[in-house]
Amino acid sequence: MVRRDMVALYGDKADTDGYRVYTTLKADFQTSANAATQKGLVDYDRRHGYRGEEAKLDYPLEEVPLTDLVAELKRFRTIGPLQPALITEVSDESAKALLKSGETVSLTLEGMQWARRYIDNVDRGPEPKKVSDVVEVGQIVRIIQEKDEWTLAQKPQAQSGMVSFNPNNGALLALVGGFDFQSSKFNRAVQGGRQAGSSFKPFIYSAALDKGMTPATVINDAPVVFEDSSLESTWRPENSGGRFYGPTRLRQALYKSRNLVSIRVLRQIGVRHTIQYAEKFGFDPAKLPNNLSLALGSAALTPWEIASAYSVLANGGYKLEPWYIERIENNDGDTLFEANPMVICDDACEQQRAEEQAREAQLAAESAADESDELAFSDLLAQEATQPEAAADTEDNTEEKPIRYAERVQDERINFLITSMMQDVIKRGTGVKARALNRSDLAGKTGTTNDQKDAWFSGFNRDVVATVWVGFDQPRNLGRGEYGGTAALPIWIDYMLTALQSSPQVSPKIPDGITTVRIDPETGKRAKPGQPNAIFEYFREENVPAQEVEDDMVNPHGESGNIPEQLF
Structure with missing residues (x-):
């Protein structure tokens, strides 16, 4: 993304003129995001079985010089953390594998227990009893180093995208576009867009709170059938699992992700109102379906868009502009560009801002009065020409960037209520695995789309927002049990282990009212x-x-x- 922007600014010279670009990305956050995404996809892939070797050499290995075997291996590129390896020996308990470096490593049965034969995303073959059930001499496979041991792996077919922001200024902290950039340069964090599923529900519930509902409002979680001209056929939405739970408080409905409650809420408050409300968070209204399927997150959105909107929830209700280029310098060290991010004006600065606005109004009034003065503009230029120091001062002042205050787009009290409800997603709901982080200041929402084609988790505290998506590039079922809390949340947790290290736990302030x-x-x-x-x-x-x-x-x-x- 940075290179794209540099080429847009400076054309072909962006690569040759020695520009230095400083970004907001944090190295440790980015390293953690990459590792968490790769681990999460490898773990997902292993849950669904082993698809077999990547290639096989059909000649006796003992007749081939080691250098030739290594040369053969070097035809296979390393993919992320996955090394190509040639199986050279196999027994019931272990196998020997040759690496591109010429080193030979051992693989144990324990590291292959996951490798039940892949049948489809639902079914697998029996658990292997011995190493020879899984690999044979001459096979080229993928292996990964985990806890100082090499274990069998394979290139994941599923993909992922992750975006993380600082919600207090909009700075991009980390971004991952897929498992391995060299294998696929398609950036799933910002390109395309997939159905958001239940990760969109916080914005529907926020709109409901804005309309006067409360976390205690009771809605009936019961079957409903819709005949809607904007939908292709009769629609019979269901909860995950097909069960219905009867009267349910909004707080419960959100942390248990009850679909029928969300639909009834949306029907009551109105689709138009909800779209207008969601637009305040930065969503493009043209992308939001103008029907009740919006309640189930049928809008195709990117992790970037969702993480940006969740930043509003995290920072107390302010809409910031995401940014990632901090400064650009030329080869001589001169600053060509410096970012001017928005500032959140909380209670502490409201008075200062009011005073600044009063001064601006006074200056505007004085400027209007000056227009009626007899002094000609040419006289003013002549005056500046005889006072170069004053003119220089004036030029410097014009280069000072004005403070850009973020607009409040969500009422402070509604923000507190929806955040409290989303904290229960982690405390007792579909995001309960995040309790492993042992923090009380986290809020979030899982998302799983129709037929489990997309899995999401978005969550935050006051300092870090992160959104994770997992799915296939060509949408298909992720498999039995693969929900947002299963496929996406573990990636989010692993990333947040690093991202939250410098973020102290702070209890939210209860607003007046x-x-x-x-x-x-x-x-x-x-x-x-x-x-x-x-x-x-x-x-x-x-x-x-x-x-x-x-x-x-x-x-x-x-x-x-x-x-x-x-x-x-």
Whole structure:
């Protein structure tokens, strides 16, 4: 991307004139992102079986000089961390493999236990009992070094894209476009676009909160059939697994990723309102379908677009411009370009900004008054010509870049509520594996598209946002059990192990106008005094439930009883 921008700026000279480009990418973050993506794809590939050798030499190896065997191996390029290797010896317990370096390494049965024969993305053959069940002498295979041991691997067929931003200034921290750039230069982080699945739901729920719903609003998770002229046929959406769960609070629906609730929410608040609301986060409205399939993330989006939108959630509700070129210098060290990123104006700088705006208004008024003065513009130029120092000062001042304040696009209280709901995705929902990071400040959302063709995870704390996509370039089913929390989340976790090291845990500040109320967990209404199963929930002050749960809805054991059958 950087080279593309340099060529756009300087043409063919971008490669020959000695320009130095400084980017916002962090070396340790980028290294971690590459390694996490490659590991995640290798692990995914292993879960679905072994497709066999890459090639086979059909002549006796003992009759061929070692140098010729090495030369044969060198025809096979190293792909990411995957080395080509020639199997030279095989027994029941181990095998010998020749590397391009001429070194011979050992492979054990333990490192091949995963290599059940690939049948399809759902089925595999039996577990191998001995090494000779998997490899033969003369085969050229792929191996990878893991924990100082070499193990069998293969080039993954699935691909991935990852984007990570600093949500406080929009700086790009890391970007991965695929498993190996030399094998495929298609940048899946920014090119193309795949259905976002449930990773889009936070923006639908934010729009619902904006319309007056609350985390405790109860929506019926029940079957529904749509006859929609904008859809090709009758639509019978389902939850993952095909089950329906009845009345569900919005908070639960988000962290359990209930599709039917999202559809009913979208139908109630309106598709048009939701698209207009999502546009504030940087989404192109032309890419968002103008029908209820939007609730399931049917829009084709890139990891870049999703990570940029999640940055708004992470920074408290401000829309920033993503950027990655910090400075450009020529061969003499002169600065040709220096970025001027947007600044988030929180409570601490609001007064300062108001004062600056007042000064700007005053200067504008004075400028308007000056236009009526008798002093001719030629006289002003002559005056500057006789005062070169003052003219130089004026020139310097014009080069100072004005502060660019980011626009608040999400209400502070709505931002707090949706972030709290997304934290539950990790605490008790589909992103629970992220608890392995042992942090309390993380929020996120899994995403899995129809027929499990795309897996997503997007998550953040106040300092780092990252989005991961996993899928095939030609969309097809990822296989049994391959959801966002299975295929994409482990990559996100491995990256965040590095990215969060310098980010202290900070509890979010509860904004003014947010209050906590004890509610009945089944109805979302205010709990009765002493109700044993009551839970706490956050509300905007104007949306606090006024009505207490009725007596016949709470039995003596604290369990909710009769729930209205039709809820939205």
